Amino acid sequence: MLNEFMFILIAVMILVFSVLTVLTRKILRAAVYMLFVLISTAGLYFMLSYNFLAAVQLTVYAGGIVVLIIFSILLTSHLSERAVMAPFKQSLFSALATLAGATLTLVTILRFSFIPNVGADPNFNITDVGNALVSYNREGYALPFEVVSILLLAAMIGSIVVAKKEPTLRDKEAKTDK
Amino acid sequence: MGFNFYDFTALTHNIHVGLVEGFSPFMATTLEWVIVGTAYLLFVALFGLLLVYAERKVCAAFQQRLGPMRVGYWGLLQTIADFIKLLMKELIMPRKADRFLYNLAPFIVIIASFLAIAVIPFAPGLQSLDFDIGLFYLTSVSSVGVIGILLAGWSSNNKYSLIGAMRSGAQILSYELSVSLSLLTMIVFAGSMQFSTIVEGQRDGWYLFTGHIPSLVAFIVFLIAGTAETNRGPFDLAEAESELTAGFHTEYSGIKFAFFFLAEYINLFIISAVAATVFLGGWMPLHFGHLEAFNHAMDVIPPLVWFFLKVFGVIFIIMWFKWTFPRLRVDQILTLEWKYLLPINLINILLMAFIVLTKFHF
Numbered sequence: 001m002l003n004e005f006m007f008i009l010i011a012v013m014i015l016v017f018s019v020l021t022v023l024t025r026k027i028l029r030a031a032v033y034m035l036f037v038l039i040s041t042a043g044l045y046f047m048l049s050y051n052f053l054a055a056v057q058l059t060v061y062a063g064g065i066v067v068l069i070i071f072s073i074l075l076t077s078h079l080s081e082r083a084v085m086a087p088f089k090q091s092l093f094s095a096l097a098t099l100a101g102a103t104l105t106l107v108t109i110l111r112f113s114f115i116p117n118v119g120a121d122p123n124f125n126i127t128d129v130g131n132a133l134v135s136y137n138r139e140g141y142a143l144p145f146e147v148v149s150i151l152l153l154a155a156m157i158g159s160i161v162v163a164k165k166e167p168t169l170r171d172k173e174a175k176t177d178k
Numbered sequence: 179m180g181f182n183f184y185d186f187t188a189l190t191h192n193i194h195v196g197l198v199e200g201f202s203p204f205m206a207t208t209l210e211w212v213i214v215g216t217a218y219l220l221f222v223a224l225f226g227l228l229l230v231y232a233e234r235k236v237c238a239a240f241q242q243r244l245g246p247m248r249v250g251y252w253g254l255l256q257t258i259a260d261f262i263k264l265l266m267k268e269l270i271m272p273r274k275a276d277r278f279l280y281n282l283a284p285f286i287v288i289i290a291s292f293l294a295i296a297v298i299p300f301a302p303g304l305q306s307l308d309f310d311i312g313l314f315y316l317t318s319v320s321s322v323g324v325i326g327i328l329l330a331g332w333s334s335n336n337k338y339s340l341i342g343a344m345r346s347g348a349q350i351l352s353y354e355l356s357v358s359l360s361l362l363t364m365i366v367f368a369g370s371m372q373f374s375t376i377v378e379g380q381r382d383g384w385y386l387f388t389g390h391i392p393s394l395v396a397f398i399v400f401l402i403a404g405t406a407e408t409n410r411g412p413f414d415l416a417e418a419e420s421e422l423t424a425g426f427h428t429e430y431s432g433i434k435f436a437f438f439f440l441a442e443y444i445n446l447f448i449i450s451a452v453a454a455t456v457f458l459g460g461w462m463p464l465h466f467g468h469l470e471a472f473n474h475a476m477d478v479i480p481p482l483v484w485f486f487l488k489v490f491g492v493i494f495i496i497m498w499f500k501w502t503f504p505r506l507r508v509d510q511i512l513t514l515e516w517k518y519l520l521p522i523n524l525i526n527i528l529l530m531a532f533i534v535l536t537k538f539h540f
Contacts, residue, residue, distance in 0.1 A: 028332060028333075029276070059318040071328065126310045149322075
């Protein structure tokens with residue numbers, strides 16, 4: 001009963017804050033509502049006693065991505081700014097598209113026959129995750145892990161190159177003066 | 179119900195059994211939540227007050243003053259009086275602030291601290307969550323706290339607050355790396371992220387000593403990065419009084435200001451408790467390999483006392499930093515992290531992995 005209560009609480013939080021995220025006209029509030037959605041999702045993972053995924057969700061999304069989003073909002077916009085109200089035609093068609101998407105998802109979910117599950121394996125722990133990550137056997141993840149690492153490295157180098165300042169004419173002159 | 183100062187497992191177990199027998203499962207769980215929550219609230223409030231008092235006394239000692247002396251014996255009641263004053267202050271609301279975010283920000287900061295405190299083992303049996311990902315959980319929930327600081331700075335509609343929040347955000351984001359990497363070094367050495375396993379692994383000697391050089395480097399890096407994480411001096415440029423009035427909490431008054439203030443001291447406690455647990459053995463008494471008599475003598479002191487002795491030791495070191503080092507500039511802070519601490523940390527992890535592989539430790 002307590003489990004159901006908690007699940008309903010978290011589910012309602014996810015739904016309400018998701019809707020608020022897209023409906024608010026203040027951009028930072030949208031980011032904060034999204035933060036609540038992500039934290040509630042982490043709560044779902046904790047409920048399933050899948051602690052590792054929950055902590056990853058918190059670190060990567062709540063502590064990482066949302067912080068970066070908020071940071072960029074802080075740099076670019078002011079408190080008094082509000083998003084412009086969308087024209088009627090635009091809102092109508094977006095609403096129709098949303099409804100169609102929601103119907104499609106609902107129909108798919110309701111037609112799928114779910115197998116009752118007793119929950120996560122109680123013997124599962126973080127050591128298994130670590131071993132699977134570096135194992136190169138049939139069910140190991142060594143190759144995807146390496147590929148993702150290279151992708152991240154490339155992204156980091158790329159961002160440094162993009163952010164790097166080209167030496168201006170004045171800098172060059174200053175150098176030749178020395 | 180016997181009360182045992184050396185192991186609280188029986189006590190907490192008895193409370194649990196008593197509640198389950200006396201109430202329905204729903205009520206029992208709810209009551210347990212209330213009891214645990216109240217215990218943490220009380221601990222945090224009282225310990226926060228004690229830390230503020232300690233800070234003022236330590237500061238006074240460094241500046242050759244006496245510090246608060248008038249209220250109570252040696253000024254012991256001073257912080258309580260200050261806190262009552264803070265509770266009664268008017269809550270001022272800046273006129274063009276974002277009301278919702280402005281009120282939300284202090285809660286995000288303090289909730290993140292509360293979530294982090296849940297995994298800290300005070301003594302055997304006195305720990306509410308013992309995840310197998312304990313240390314990872316701690317770093318992940320404490321990374322949410324910075325959002326509160328950013329929101330506070332932005333929603334106050336004040337230039338100083340905004341600049342303070344930006345500085346603080348940049349600083350916490352960068353130093354989180356060093357905190358996590360230095361903890362990762364110790365996870366490599368301990369072979370586990372679970373707090374109970376980490377403490378148990380230090381039965382024959384603290385990791386600070388058994389892991390020799392890499393442990394020592396990780397400890398020093400952790401202390402530096404931890405001080406920066408808590409926004410304390412010499413890394414307190416986010417709330418530098420002389421240039422930014424008070425940084426991100428300039429516009430806050432009364433109990434909302436008290437939340438930020440309290441959260442800063444809880445974070446100080448958390449950083450010190452993690453340092454004490456991961457490097458100094460947590461509640462484990464000081465043991466030396468084969469000195470049986472000495473080890474038994476040390477076992478007489480209860481684990482709770484050991485834990486708080488170590489925590490206060492680390493807290494004193496961090497306060498020492500604050501009152502002796504001058505404040506760093508923002509570029510110096512970022513240089514320190516990205517050009518010095520990060521490379522040192524990465525090399526240190528490799529060294530630690532090498533030492534663990536070759537079993538070149540005690």
